[in-house]
Amino acid sequence: MLITLKFWKCLGLKNVSFWISLLQFCFVFGQQKVIIIDPGHGGTDSGAIGRNDILEKDVVLNVAKEITILNKTLFDDRFAIYLTRYADTLVSLKDRGRLAGSLKADVFVSLHCNASSRTSQGIEVYVHTSRKKVKHIKVSIAIGLSILKESTGKLGFKERGVKFANFQILRETVVYCPTVLVEMGFITNADEADYYLNPKNIRAMALAILMGIKS
Template sequence: MLQFCVIFGQQKVIVIDPGHGGKDSGVIGINGVQEKDVVLNVAKEILRLNKTILNNEFDIYLTRYKDTLISLSDRSRLAKSIQADVFVSLHCNASQSDSRGMEVYVHNAKESETRIKESIAVGLSVLEESSLKLGFKKRGIQFANFQVLRDDIPFCPSILIEMGFVTNTDEADYFLKPKNIRATALAILMGLFNCLNIGL
């Protein structure tokens, strides 16, 4: 699967999509933490770490830079218009049970088989790095027909990361600490780096 990580060419363009925003808070954690805030904080940190640690290795764009609600179609339209190499949507998970861990969703369209394999490779790299560096349980790759994945898969590898369960006490509290936001952002960024730069 790793061979699908090699994308030759110039600087890779990555779209980071912090889910929800504005009036759409997403999931509200048991400690009051809001999904829309967690994902935006992680996205901004990925942007900062790409500059400070990776010396702008990637050309990264966010679908939103503040607490605003962007339509799902506009999120995908951005990725298409700038010819993104990878689209990464960030979310937090919720469960009525005491579920924990990180999982990655990719689209299940049969007509985009190569892009789906590339998406799986990117997702596995992010999961591996996050499990290794954060100690989060790996819940694996899941398949779904989410609109942002469906709209982006025709032209670039696309993943949706459920970073953890804000309905789980430990993981909800984890996302309240700035150092943990940084750690999560770094794990995701290095997962992308490991995949997109292997063999280069």
């Protein structure tokens, strides 16, 4: 049975004035790590369709948006976070990869949901098989393991490990920075599909991913 985090009360908005926020932004500008969160699919590409007609493209976008909110409210804009899409639009894989290069990203995280049999469950992370960018691959694996630790250890998902693949989104971005693709559970599984119907659970997953990147 999936569980949520126990500390939602500490995720409320902070009562900080505009000027203090502006000063904090100026102080960290140029020092922030640039993180690109890539909500997979979008527009005419719904991705996987799960139980209760839940759509992969909606789940990943909701989690991505929550990551940006938590970065502001919980971590005081510790990272400069950009999304490859902010609405239900379809962006080409090549353009998503190019964004990592143009923004000089430090980390690229692509969000997806798995689909298989009703009994399949758990979270897995993919990194590219490249042998050319060894440094990026090593860091990618470390980030993947960290995200797995946060999401499975605190949210109750089964851990399916870090795996290697030649997915285009990994291939297009690993040349610029460490890159991982996170499969956030199986929406064809009743428990894991229902999990994402609750906004608090969307926030829990977003926080787990953000903490995984932060570690």
